[in-house]
Amino acid sequence: MRRMGLVIILLTFVSSLGFPDEQISFSASVDKTKVSMNEEIVLSLSISGTTNVSQPVLPPLPDFNIYSSGRSQKISIINGNVSTSLTFRYILIPKKVGRFTIGKAKITYKGKVYTTQPIEVEVVPALISQSKQLPPPSSSEARAREVFIEQVVDKKKVYVNEQIRLSFRIYQSVDFLENPEYHPPSLTGFWQEKLEEREYYKWINGQRYLVSEINTALFPISPGKYTIGSAGLTCTIKNDSARFPKSIWDWDPFTEFFGQAKRKRLHTQPLEIEVIPLPANAPSDFKGAVGRFSLSVDIDKKEAKVGEPITLTLKIKGEGNLKSLTSPQLPSLSYFKQYTSEGETKILSSDKVIQGEKSYQYILIPQKEGDFTIPAFTFSYFDPQKKTYQRLRTEAISVHISPSPTSPSTSSLSRKSARENSPSFSPDLSPQKNYLLVVGNKIGKGIFILGEFLYTYRFSLLFLLIISLLLLYLKRGYRRYKERRGKERSARRRFAYTMLKRRLREIDRYMRTPDEKKEEFYALLFRALSEYLAECLGVSRAGITIAQIEDLLREKGIKDELVRRIRACLEQCESQRFAPYQDKDAGVRLSEMRTIKREVEEIIKQLRRCGIE
Known part of the structure; x- marks a missing residue:
């Protein structure tokens, strides 16, 4: 409460001073200019002098995968002078090795265009083993290596059905703020068995790391050359920039509340495996x-x-x-x-x-x-x-x-002798009476055997009766439970479809100002489609990924062509949120918005015809 009161007083004081009408500056920086293939680059675009600007327009970056890492705002008061800054951060993951230029980003403020200077970066091959001794890192490099990963195998040339141990290792010198997300590699052509996971500590260049190791046993099915795909990790760690303020004027409430976490995305290089056939003899x-x-x-x-x-x-x-x-x-x-x-x-x-x-x-x-x-x-x-x-x-x-203790011949003779010596045996009876006597004896013998059986196994039969009644009761309860769950799922899906139509109608008003509302348009369209699919597929909407949606749709029997269209639509929405248009007028942007909206509507119609609900 004391801290929140300080924030309110500070903001009130700042607003009373007002901000001077001065020129702004726009600059770009990266956390490192030399990275390996399994690392990432953090691109920061900083705007000082104002905070009332739209999102910067990124340059074309075909050699990198781009992810938005959020924005932060800072207000400082030094000797009565008020200064403001706004920083947009992006994660760049290289696709190949080489030297690349991050071109000029630009913003428009009060009719004037501001651009950044180009930045040269170098991408080198990934290290074979991160555990090798490396040169002592600088302070910025040490922060960059708070978390890194590697994927290794114990052998790269094996026989058919010979075991390969695949190890995915996570090195961390800081705590995760939430459970990391592991993205396993593609293992086509291998029989897989899980091995025990390990955790241990290891010192590298004077830094102590906690190593988490995920092990998998692989058995190649047939000879040939195979590729173990790239594995990845998404994690959230504490931001190094968060520090205790030296004075009240140095304290930044936005960093204090919103700048505590940093999200990292790491991935490994694929591994080549050669599988040779077994000898012929x-x-x-x-x-x-x-x-x-x-x-x-x-x-x-x-x-x-x-x-x-x-x-x-x-x-x-x-x-x-x-x-x-x-x-x-x-x-x-x-x-x-x-x-x-x-x-x-x-x-x-x-x-x-x-x-x-x-x-x-x-x-x-x-x-x-x-x-x-x-x-x-x-x-x-x-x-x-x-x-x-x-x-x-x-x-x-x-x-x-x-031999068996009794033989058929001996048993037959003994039964015949016993029958002849029995008082009830009478060979002089008429055929009709003899027939009735035989039938009566058989019925009586059957009743006697049945009674003896029921008496001998009375407790077992009572137990079976109780079990049968219990199973019938459970079956009836389970049927009612399924009916109730089915009604609930049907109601949730109808509600999801209603919400989808409402959001699609809401999206229309964003199309009136395509320049200003483009990010909100694609964000709402992505949310509407992904949440509808999650509800129809019976999974949680929180944290569902495009890859999970694709796998679940294929399990439901949806055609590959429709699945590819859904994935392309979601990826386009995701990319358009963080990679703004380049040199396109409002008419072209509006046309693209209408096209993807119609594509989403057509996808929903086809899914409903497929009976996904």
Whole structure:
């Protein structure tokens, strides 16, 4: 409260003094003139003497990706003299290596055009490893290296299905103000498995960094040359310019409240991987396993009776792509019924390799008594360290099968003798009475067996009844929940479409002054389309990106042509907000605004026809 009161007093005092009507100055500066491909340049356009100006017009910068980093305003009073300044900041990310010129930016104030001086910058290749010892940095370079990233692999030439460890490392010497956003690379042509993440500290050029490491195991699917795409990071850190004021006249309320955060966007260079085919002399039972493995077999019993199942368990342990392994073939066994279960995989990943075991169970049911031998299992794999094929073999297992305790002939004779000795047995009955007696005996026997079963398993049956009723209740509740959620989603989508139409009508009044309201026009159009898509796709509107919208639309089955049109429309809105028109009159600008607005309306019509709502 005391600080806010000071701000009000200060602004009141400044307004009472008034601002002198003087010439303004317009200048450009960069935080560094030499950067690597995985770094960014901060371009600052400063206007002193007034704050009542429109956004500067940037020069053409085809060799950079441009992002707006906001604006800051400063008012200073020194010896009774009032001075003002306004700074626009932009993030420039280089697209290629070389020397480039940042051309003249311009503004128009009271009918006069002001321009900045060109700035020369140099972009050099990205460092292979940021952890190498570098020359001691200057103070500005040290600030620029508060956060940097790298992406490395442990090997660039591998065999098919051989593991590659991909490591993405974040080096930070300052705290993040919010959770950073990781943009993973494109990994086409690789089987992927997550490895453990690591955090540790490392000293580089006398600076202590916290290193966060994201590790991924990659297994190439086929031979050839592949590219691991560029990875990126978006983070927010505290602005170095924020400092404690030496006096009340040196205190800047705008920097105090709005200049505390700095947003950085970093990206790495792609990596080239060469995948070579496996040697041609593969064993006959080789099925593509690459790594280092061991093989073992276990049996639950070596003596059994006819019809009694025997469980045989085969385990493959080691390092490699365990999920891609196929079960070894069980040899054909006479006098045994054979059943094979699906393999069970247990992954024990570290931060370096994928390791674990995969087990298979074979159920053998003997059909005949005697002594039998279960043949040995074999398993072949390729060892990339030894560069040779290896073949594993288990020991053969002997089992003894004894006859079943009862035989059909003995059982039949005993049942016949018992029936003949029974008091109710009477061979002299008439055929009709004999038939009724047989039917009655069978019915009574069935009732007796049913009663005995119900009594024996009464608790189990009661438990199953309770479970069945509970499942029916849950199913009914879940159906009601889905119906209620469906109605809520339908209502939200109808509301989103209503808000979209309202914003499109609101956009029309920005088109009356295309020179002054261009930024608001494209910002509102981007917001209207992105929020409508987010609501229809069932995701949060906060923080959704164009890439996420594109992926979700493809998952919904939207045609690629329409998805590309949506992405192009959103990117055009985003770029037009921060890259103003160059040498275009108001008529051309108005025509472009109308064109993109009609494109958005046509996109909405096609999406509704596709049933996205």
